[in-house]
Structures are given as C-alpha cells and as structure tokens.
Amino acid sequence: MKCLILGGAGFLGSHLTDGLLAEGYSVRVFDRPNIAKHRHFEKDEKIEWFEGDFTNRNDLVEAIKDCEIIFHFISTTLPKSSNDNPVYDVETNLIGTLRLLELARTNKVKKIIYASSGGTVYGVPNEVPIKESHTTEPICSYGITKLTIEKYLKLYHYLYGIDFCVLRIANPFGEWQRPTAAQGAVTVFLNNALKGKMITIWGDGSVVRDFVYAGDVTEALLKSIPYEGEEKVFNIGAGYGMSLKEIISEIETLLEKPVKVEFVESRSFDVKSNVLDIEKAKNELGWNPKTTFREGLKKNLSWLKTLED
Ligand SMILES: NC(=O)c1ccc[n+]([C@@H]2O[C@H](COP(=O)([O-])OP(=O)(O)OC[C@H]3O[C@@H](n4cnc5c(N)ncnc54)[C@H](O)[C@@H]3O)[C@@H](O)[C@H]2O)c1
Incomplete structure (x- = not known):
C-alpha cells in the first residue's frame, strides 16, 4: 500500500x-x-x-x-x-x-x-x-x-x-525536532542546556503540558x-502533565549539571495547563504510549550530540 x-x-x-x-x-x-x-x-x-x-x-x-x-x-x-x-x-x-x-x-x-x-x-x-x-x-x-x-x-x-x-x-518531542525552532520546548531547552546556553521560559515555569x-x-x-x-x-x-520547571529538573538530572534559566513575561495564548485524556x-x-519522559529525553540527547554546531 x-x-x-x-x-x-x-x-x-x-x-x-x-x-x-x-x-x-x-x-x-x-x-x-x-x-x-x-x-x-x-x-x-x-x-x-x-x-x-x-x-x-x-x-x-x-x-x-x-x-x-x-x-x-x-x-x-x-x-x-x-x-x-x-x-x-x-x-x-x-x-x-x-x-x-x-x-x-x-x-x-x-x-x-x-x-x-x-x-x-x-x-x-x-x-x-x-x-x-x-x-x-x-x-x-x-x-x-x-x-x-x-x-x-x-x-x-x-x-x-x-x-x-x-x-x-x-x-x-524527540529526534529530528529542530533545536533552534520557535516550537518544541523540550528539544530547545535540552539543546541550550547541552551547549551551556541560557534557557528562556515565558512565565514562571508553572505552565503544564503533555x-x-x-x-x-x-x-x-x-x-x-x-x-x-x-x-x-x-x-x-502521554496522558499526564509536566510543568516547564519539571522539564528543567529532568534535564539537570540527565546532564548531571545545573542549567541557566531566565523567566520572561508570559504569552497571552499560552494556556496554564493542557493535558490530554x-x-x-x-x-x-489499541495504542499506548510506551516511552517514559526520561527515556525519550535520553534518545533526544543522543541525537542532539550528533549534530554539528
Ligand atoms: N510539533 C508539534 O509540536 C506539533 C503538535 C501538534 C500538532 N502538530 C502538527 O503536526 C504536523 C507536523 O508537525 P512537525 O512538528 O513535524 O512540523 P515540521 O515543521 O517539522 O514539518 C512540517 C513540514 O511541512 C513542510 N511544509 C510547510 N509548508 C509547506 C508547503 N507550503 N509546501 C510543502 N511543504 C510544506 C515543511 O517544509 C516541513 O518539512 C503539523 O501539521 C503540525 O501543526 C505539531
């Protein structure tokens, strides 16, 4: 087919x-x-x-x-x-x-x-x-x-x-997501953290996403x-939510180092929480998401490491 x-x-x-x-x-x-x-x-x-x-x-x-x-x-x-x-x-x-x-x-x-x-x-x-x-x-x-x-x-x-x-x-999120794009927080954050660059968060990081x-x-x-x-x-x-702050914490755990984060004014179109049933x-x-956030993050990291600057 x-x-x-x-x-x-x-x-x-x-x-x-x-x-x-x-x-x-x-x-x-x-x-x-x-x-x-x-x-x-x-x-x-x-x-x-x-x-x-x-x-x-x-x-x-x-x-x-x-x-x-x-x-x-x-x-x-x-x-x-x-x-x-x-x-x-x-x-x-x-x-x-x-x-x-x-x-x-x-x-x-x-x-x-x-x-x-x-x-x-x-x-x-x-x-x-x-x-x-x-x-x-x-x-x-x-x-x-x-x-x-x-x-x-x-x-x-x-x-x-x-x-x-x-x-x-x-x-x-995952491999092949553009690390410098305007969308895709996990990959953008992870790439910045990997390169020692500042991570910018709109709002206070309490926004929850799936x-x-x-x-x-x-x-x-x-x-x-x-x-x-x-x-x-x-x-x-995934069926459960994580705040942007939790994402940062997961990245720090994976990279075994603290990352640089700045908080800027939130955007009007960002809803506070979005988690899907x-x-x-x-x-x-008959579908079930199998990959834990940490496993996905690890795969993403391995791929990001293969990219040239
Ligand atoms: N990535 C996300 O966060 C997300 C979340 C929910 C839904 N979606 C939807 O999933 C779809 C795929 O998302 P993605 O993240 O893979 O996007 P992407 O930008 O990586 O891929 C979209 C592709 O469409 C191509 N394209 C755009 N305009 C075109 C045109 N006029 N003619 C021919 N090709 C064109 C681009 O070149 C690109 O390769 C999109 O419809 C998006 O709205 C994405």
Missing part, C-alpha cells in the same frame, strides 16, 4: 517515514524544495521524493497519484504566528487542504490521517485531562484552522466516503491506518 506523507521531511514526518518503512509500506514524501531535511535520507531507502508547494494545486496533483493513504502533516503556521496573519493561515492551510480534499475525491484516496493539535483546538480547558468531547474554543487562528480542517474531513467522509482519522497531538515522545506518536499514526471503527478523532499525548485512543486504536 502506498502512503503519501505531506510535510514528510519535517520532524513528525521523519519519524513516520521510519515507522512506515519498518512495516513494509511504500512511502512517498512530499515537501518543499531545497529545505534542510530533518532526517538524512539514504539513497537506497525505498522512498519516493516529491518536491513542491502544498499551496500549488499542480504540485499536489502529481504527488497524490496512486496513493491510498495520505498523512497530512503540513502546517504553514505556528500557534503564535497564526494570530499575526490569520488571512495567510486560512489561505495556505485551509484552502490548501480543501484543494487536497477535492483531489483526494477524484483520485480515489482511501484515507486521510491528519495531524491536528491537542494543544490548541480546545482553548482554555474547563477541566484536565481534556477529553475529545471537551468544548472547542481555540484562542489562536492555528487552532481554529485545525478544527475547521477536521470538520471538512468529516464532511468529505459524509459526502464522498473518504475515510479519515484526526490525531490531536499534544506536545511531541509531552509525548515522537516515536509513540508514530505508533498511533500507524495504528490509525487499519482502524475501521466509528471514532475518528483521537487525543494523542488518551483513553479513547487506548481503547479504540
């Missing part, structure tokens, strides 16, 4: 590529031309490489041919930047996805598996852990767009029978391929 990973050269896409290849799937990766790939792709690996722009219909037409399963991992925005320019967010992510859905319909795609965001679609939680049935009141454009895409997936399933699965992913190892996210993605049940939307996280994914997909 041929799988297309849109945005497959990125962090989660690189993990999924490994997972799909290990399970014997044919993999086609679609990503922008000339980008620095997160993972090194060997010549003898059975991956088809398609370069193009998600917002260009013609590029998608070529990429989608003969693919039965599509993993949609492209996001042109981050929670913060999406509020700076919601028009761009909608034009690129939402309109781009609608074009994809139209092409999926005419190309007889079986299933679309979408990387949504457990951290933003719910907004300020009324209670934690957050179940999938929690109200959805995003406080950033990124979350509204993700949620709208979820609704369109449901519509295309209803109208045209294209199956879909939405994974509302919490805060993934950090899930990217290899475990891949397991959930793989399990959603054969899943044929009625449920379509799943929270994917993952019971539905456990029961329906």
